[in-house]
Amino acid sequence: MVTLYDVPADELIDELAVRLEDRIEAPEWAQFTKTGSGKELPPQDDDFWFVRAGSLLRKVATKGPIGMERLAVEYGSKKRGSNRYSVSKAKTSTGAKKINRVILQQLEEEGLVETAQGEGRRITAEGRSFLDEVAGDVLEQLDRPELERYA
DSSP states (O other): OOOGGGSOHHHHHHHHHHHHTTTOOOOGGGGTOOSBTTOSSOOOOTTHHHHHHHHHHHHHHHHOSBOHHHHHHHTOEEEOSSSTTOOSOOEEEOBOHHHHHHHHHHHHHTTSEEEETTTEEEEOHHHHHHHHHHHHHHHHHHHOTTSOTTO
16 A cells, blocks of 8 residues: 655656645635745745645644644744845744644535644544555556556
């Protein structure tokens, strides 16, 4: 049986993003929001919401139970002084918690993630099964490159 640990993370996340487009919906404000206080602009990718959802699902499965604070640190970035031309020493800033929270709530509604009281979020049996199914398909695509990817 193929698991999420058997395939490259970037390939798995891309395939999860494609499959999650049918299951969750990006809010209207998602195209205007920054992903953290250390960023100057919102993400430029059209499928940002679904890629983040796939990444969060994988992260909860591998590191779970995991809480919002830890996820904010995971998706944080380096932040310079007042602007990008500053010469001050770089500091780290946390990522936006609302993006992660809303995506996790959507994944909970789909039954892929559940709340572990006082510990954060963890993957459900249905979520583990979904991840393993996607990983199996990704491995098949990697083994047979003549297959058209993401058709």
